[in-house]
Amino acid sequence: MKDIFTAPFLSEMRKTTANMYRLGWDERNGGNISYMLEESEVAEYLDLTRVIRTIPIGFSAPELIGKIFIVTGTGKYFKNVESDPETNLGIIRIADDACTAELLWGYRDGGKFTSELPAHLMSHMARLKKDPENRVVMHTHPTATLAMTHVHELDDKKFTHTIWEMCTECIVVFPDGIGVLPWMVCGNNEIGIATAEKMNDYRLVVWGLHGIYGAGKTMDETFGLIETVEKAAQLYMMIAHLPHKNTILDHELVAVAEAFGLTYRKDFLNL
Ligand code: 2HA
Numbered sequence: 558m559k560d561i562f563t564a565p566f567l568s569e570m571r572k573t574t575a576n577m578y579r580l581g582w583d584e585r586n587g588g589n590i591s592y593m594l595e596e597s598e599v600a601e602y603l604d605l606t607r608v609i610r611t612i613p614i615g616f617s618a619p620e621l622i623g624k625i626f627i628v629t630g631t632g633k634y635f636k637n638v639e640s641d642p643e644t645n646l647g648i649i650r651i652a653d654d655a656c657t658a659e660l661l662w663g664y665r666d667g668g669k670f671t672s673e674l675p676a677h678l679m680s681h682m683a684r685l686k687k688d689p690e691n692r693v694v695m696h697t698h699p700t701a702t703l704a705m706t707h708v709h710e711l712d713d714k715k716f717t718h719t720i721w722e723m724c725t726e727c728i729v730v731f732p733d734g735i736g737v738l739p740w741m742v743c744g745n746n747e748i749g750i751a752t753a754e755k756m757n758d759y760r761l762v763v764w765g766l767h768g769i770y771g772a773g774k775t776m777d778e779t780f781g782l783i784e785t786v787e788k789a790a791q792l793y794m795m796i797a798h799l800p801h802k803n804t805i806l807d808h809e810l811v812a813v814a815e816a817f818g819l820t821y822r823k824d825f826l827n828l
């Protein structure tokens with residue numbers, strides 16, 4: 558059996574959480590990541606018949622029975638994942654009853670997975686229906702994106718349109734747009750269901766006055782989606798209060814989307 562501290566998926570979690578912390582997106586225990594792993598890759602490092610303990614997940618995830626995830630811990634700080642992954646992360650498998658997580662590694666201090674597990678697993682279920690290769694769900698509190706939710710209408714079309722207008726790359730990176738939820742209480746099944754509903758249409762879901770969710774095939778792709786929204790939101794917060802001399806016009810957004818051969822939300826433009 559190989560040493561789990563050499564596993565590529567563990568080093569991806571360590572590097573990504575450290576990077577996000579340094580960007581100032583994940584203050585204190587803010588943010589959480591779940592990353593679906595192949596059974597065969599985990600079996601190189603862990604005895605999959607050895608369950609440390611079981612933890613109820615509080616809802617039923619039948620489509621995820623047997624699936625294995627590495628997940629950040631509740632109350633844990635992204636700042637500390639790099640130096641102590643075994644306390645701040647856990648590897649869980651969804652048990653045959655669909656409502657229990659079997660802990661295979663981690664949460665060494667008796668902890669458990671993020672309070673946002675419902676939004677994560679429900680989002681995984683929604684995205685896997687659209688893209689069987691989806692692996693990552695990431696939640697974070699990027700500063701400008703959050704600032705923008707204070708001053709911009711919380712509407713899928715209007716929010717996406719403003720972000721697309723900020724820089725040419727945006728429509729190329731997320732031609733499917735951004736879903737936006739109003740302020741809601743976090744950490745429960747209700748916000749999980751609302752997030753997953755948006756994930757039927759989008760890989761990005763903004764939580765008004767809270768943060769953002771991204772979903773993708775790899776850690777890089779998912780991080781890149783959120784990073785691009787955050788860059789555009791930074792631009793918006795720099796220019797929103799200034800007289801606008803130039804913008805990317807809707808027919809120009811069409812030209813970009815068509816030049817790149819994208820399937821995009823044409824209904825989000827005012828043509
Ligand atoms: O885990 O970000 O939404 C802390 C949070 C809750």
Ligand code: ZN
Pocket residue numbers: 587588696697698743767768
């Ligand atoms: Zn949060």
